[in-house]
Amino acid sequence: MKKLAFFDAKPYDKIWFDQLKESYNFKIKYFENKLNEDTAAMAAGSDGVVAFVNDTVDAPVIETLYKQGIRILALRSAGYNNVDFKAAYNKIHVVRVPAYSPYAVAEHAMALLLTLNRKIHRAYNRTRDYNFSLNGLTGFDLHGKTIGVVGTGKIGQVFIDICRGFGLQVLAYDPFPVEGKQIEYVSLSELCSKADIISLHCPLTKDTHHMINSQTLSQMRDGVVIVNTSRGALIDSEALLEAIKSKKVGAAGLDVYEEESELFFEDFSNTIIQDDILARLVSMPNVIVTSHQAFLTNEALHNIAETTLKNLKSYFDGEELKNEICYQCDKAPTCEKKHANRCF
Ligand code: NAI
Numbered sequence: 001m002k003k004l005a006f007f008d009a010k011p012y013d014k015i016w017f018d019q020l021k022e023s024y025n026f027k028i029k030y031f032e033n034k035l036n037e038d039t040a041a042m043a044a045g046s047d048g049v050v051a052f053v054n055d056t057v058d059a060p061v062i063e064t065l066y067k068q069g070i071r072i073l074a075l076r077s078a079g080y081n082n083v084d085f086k087a088a089y090n091k092i093h094v095v096r097v098p099a100y101s102p103y104a105v106a107e108h109a110m111a112l113l114l115t116l117n118r119k120i121h122r123a124y125n126r127t128r129d130y131n132f133s134l135n136g137l138t139g140f141d142l143h144g145k146t147i148g149v150v151g152t153g154k155i156g157q158v159f160i161d162i163c164r165g166f167g168l169q170v171l172a173y174d175p176f177p178v179e180g181k182q183i184e185y186v187s188l189s190e191l192c193s194k195a196d197i198i199s200l201h202c203p204l205t206k207d208t209h210h211m212i213n214s215q216t217l218s219q220m221r222d223g224v225v226i227v228n229t230s231r232g233a234l235i236d237s238e239a240l241l242e243a244i245k246s247k248k249v250g251a252a253g254l255d256v257y258e259e260e261s262e263l264f265f266e267d268f269s270n271t272i273i274q275d276d277i278l279a280r281l282v283s284m285p286n287v288i289v290t291s292h293q294a295f296l297t298n299e300a301l302h303n304i305a306e307t308t309l310k311n312l313k314s315y316f317d318g319e320e321l322k323n324e325i326c327y328q329c330d331k332a333p334t335c336e337k338k339h340a341n342r343c344f
Contacts, residue, residue: 016305085327101300108294112253143167148195151202204231223250
């Protein structure tokens with residue numbers, strides 16, 4: 001039975017991994033700690049490592065894991081911007097869960113948009129206090145408005161279908177457009193200037209880092225609603241805060257935040273938060289921050305556990321690693337996987 005070191009473990013992860021681990025012949029040691037330089041040594045004695053979005057898989061961590069004999073790291077996420085792939089190459093195979101439920105994330109993006117627009121968060125608090133006033137709760141019809149979708153991969157496409165159900169006009173930006181879906185593609189600046197609502201569904205890369213910044217914000221329509229369920233650093237948070245203060249941005253729904261790694265998934269309700277930008281954003285009536293929870297459905301958690309364990313089993317059984325990713329896959333989606341259908 002192979003042993004796995006499982007970092008950043010939460011009760012909702014354990015439920016699904018515990019249900020499946022024996023059928024895949026794994027023993028799992030759960031650590032609540034995030035994986036980083038200080039905690040990587042905890043994986044000693046394990047055959048593989050399981051990590052999540054806010055674990056740090058940088059060169060020192062990879063070196064420590066490698067020295068402990070670990071050759072496989074399974075991300076239980078689709079995103080992989082937290083991995084130094086150059087450092088991992090030829091040392092540790094990195095596998096991920098490319099799709100577990102695009103519906104979970106797309107539906108959460110729409111939930112943020114509907115809540116912000118119809119002020120459900122405020123109405124909920126008001127009526128609990130028997131305040132039945134409607135002042136300040138006016139929204140707008142989504143029907144007939146224009147939504148700009150940045151990134152039309154698995155999640156973006158599901159989100160577009162949902163938007164079409166609401167009668168929204170969809171414009172999209174993606175350097176790799178999909179065919180046959182009748183999506184109207186425009187440049188990012190045209191999208192910014194025409195959209196009433198903008199929703200981000202692209203990965204965080206060098207190219208997309210701070211793609212929403214003071215310059216792109218200035219191109220947007222006054223009162224634009226921004227939804228980000230992708231990765232926090234797609235948005236320059238300071239520029240967003242200024243744009244909310246100046247009323248350029250009418251509302252923002254943020255499931256991700258660029259400095260989230262030390263905060264999200266944990267309870268800081270008894271602590272004074274030192275991140276002034278986040279604290280200010282959270283205090284705004286027209287901002288909703290959720291704690292990277294867009295993925296959090298039963299279906300997604302089950303699929304994450306199943307694919308992660310299958311990925312690990314494929315590695316230990318010497319089979320093809322179809323969900324492996326390396327720095328070459330990252331550059332061109334056609335990494336040749338030359339060696340026994342593995343990246344190296
Ligand atoms: P995907 O790989 O299917 O689609 C990503 C799309 O973004 C592709 O069509 C790609 O061509 C496009 N893209 C690449 N560079 C771009 C750029 N510069 N500008 C615009 N588009 C660009 O990925 P999927 O499954 O749709 O996920 C999208 C993102 O959602 C992930 O990268 C991840 O960061 C985030 N995510 C967030 C979750 C959450 O719980 N909040 C859960 C799962 C994913």
